[in-house]
Amino acid sequence: MARVKILLAEFVTSAAGAADLPRSPLPEIAMAGRSNVGKSSLINALAGRALARTSAAPGKTRLANYYAIRSSRTRAFHLVDFPGYGYARGAPHGGVFEHLAQEYFFGMRPEDGVVRGAIAGILLLVDARHPGLESDRKACDWFTSQGRPVGIVATKIDKLTRNERQRTARTLADTFGHAVLLTSVLTGEGLEDTWTWIVQQLEQWTPPAR
Numbered sequence: 001m002a003r004v005k006i007l008l009a010e011f012v013t014s015a016a017g018a019a020d021l022p023r024s025p026l027p028e029i030a031m032a033g034r035s036n037v038g039k040s041s042l043i044n045a046l047a048g049r050a051l052a053r054t055s056a057a058p059g060k061t062r063l064a065n066y067y068a069i070r071s072s073r074t075r076a077f078h079l080v081d082f083p084g085y086g087y088a089r090g091a092p093h094g095g096v097f098e099h100l101a102q103e104y105f106f107g108m109r110p111e112d113g114v115v116r117g118a119i120a121g122i123l124l125l126v127d128a129r130h131p132g133l134e135s136d137r138k139a140c141d142w143f144t145s146q147g148r149p150v151g152i153v154a155t156k157i158d159k160l161t162r163n164e165r166q167r168t169a170r171t172l173a174d175t176f177g178h179a180v181l182l183t184s185v186l187t188g189e190g191l192e193d194t195w196t197w198i199v200q201q202l203e204q205w206t207p208p209a210r
Helices: 038-048 094-105 134-145 161-176 191-204
Strands: 006-015 029-031 064-071 076-079 119-127 149-154
Touching: 029 038, 029 094, 029 134, 029 191, 038 064, 038 076, 038 119, 038 149, 038 161, 119 134, 119 191, 134 149, 149 161, 149 191
Parallel strands: 029 076, 029 119, 119 149
Antiparallel strands: 006 064, 064 076
16 A cells, blocks of 8 residues: 555544534544553554644543544544543543443444444554453454454554564464554554555445435
């Protein structure tokens, strides 16, 4: 795939629940993962500019933050940054993530069990230094059960030696049943592959019937 050129990248809004979700025709790519896994950093790397605030303190993101992105290879879409699971300041046991994920996927009527048509895919970020965590596996199982494409992105791969990278790649493939994207926002490794995955989901997405 040709290198992606970013034509638009801007913050749109934050949502605390279903009532706050934008009423927009744009498809959405959601980004989830454990707290401090590097979601904001990856968003900034994909966008080529500082869009999302980064913090060393876990649990910083408490809302679903919407960013409008348009590139030379994609239609305009929303990249949605979720609160981290596993820890959220003031809300232990991932309560913020679980509540918001339910309302994000199912809107105002979660009892109907109908996934919102705007969701084109989910990028699940995992820390390459801690492969195979049960919380990541459970998150992947839940996202996959909603019937939307799930891409696994291992972050901070630059922190590992060559041998560690190989072991991590095998562990992650065994955990999730397929190869994962290995990325580093410091070196740029894997960013084009991540963009390729995003482009594929947007090309396959069909607008929901009105």
